[in-house]
Amino acid sequence: MKIGWIGLGHMGNPMAANLLKAGHEVTVWNRSREKAEPLLQQGARMADRPAELMESCDVVISMVSDDEAVKEVYLGQHGLLHGQAAGKIAIDMSTISPATSRYLAERCRERGVSFLDAPVSGSVQPAREGTLIIMVGGERKTYEQVKPLFDVLGKMSLYLGDNGSGSKAKLAINLLLGITVQGLAETMLYAKKQGIDPRDMLTIITESAVGTPIARGKAPLILENRFPSAFPLKHMAKDLRLVHETGASSPLAESVYASYRAALDEGLGDQDVMAILRYLAGDIRS
């Protein structure tokens, strides 16, 4: 299959690289052209505008920041849907609102394009390793057509129902992620105040029943008090805003939404999601 790829950030770059490694012909477009360099060296081609991808590829995949970015790459001046598009498949893997997924599905349908929302669970390491979990909404037959691509990008893909279903499931898992990361941060701060050595506390957590892969993965960042981003905090704040806007009003959902939003306001957005610890500790340095 000829694949078009839009969005070469933390996630898009390694994901597109895996499709290249699997032998697909990949043409990329990114707003900042320089980010395409590593992929061009691995054999990808570069398009001048998103519309070109829809014309020259069978399937176009987008992996960009948020609702506004996805609307821009689909519907903007040189957007995907301004090319010759009928008969093609468009897949959006970004984390966006279910309403925007459905809206884009409708705009695609009007132009004869089949659309899937297919956001992912898993960060940069699983993106590199091709072990993401992919949550899919749209027509089942379209899902079945592109499942071989999902098999390259992830360790599993789940078909969940109509357009928007993938985005709904993604917001739900990220609510749990936001709660888990903040829970880890609060536990570490509490233990430190009680005089427990952070290294010992992390050993206890990671070896215990609540020792999740996220706790193991974030332990080095906590110990070094350095938070280079794998999953930027600004994206978590965005996801929890979407959770809030889609009606979650439970105690923890409200609480984590407020704290990640405040951390974003304090300028921690480009650091890793684990930098919520710095916000909770009152340790706000850039």
Ligand code: NAP
């Ligand atoms: P990122 O590193 O911030 O990259 C964002 C990408 O979106 C870049 O390619 C950026 O282009 C592009 N973009 C932003 N605004 C745009 C616009 N208006 N028009 C065109 N392109 C635009 O983000 P990421 O970490 O790869 O995340 C991508 C998506 O996956 C997000 O929805 C995120 O919530 C989700 N996600 C992330 C992770 C993770 O661990 N990072 C895990 C699961 C899901 P430029 O290069 O020009 O800025």
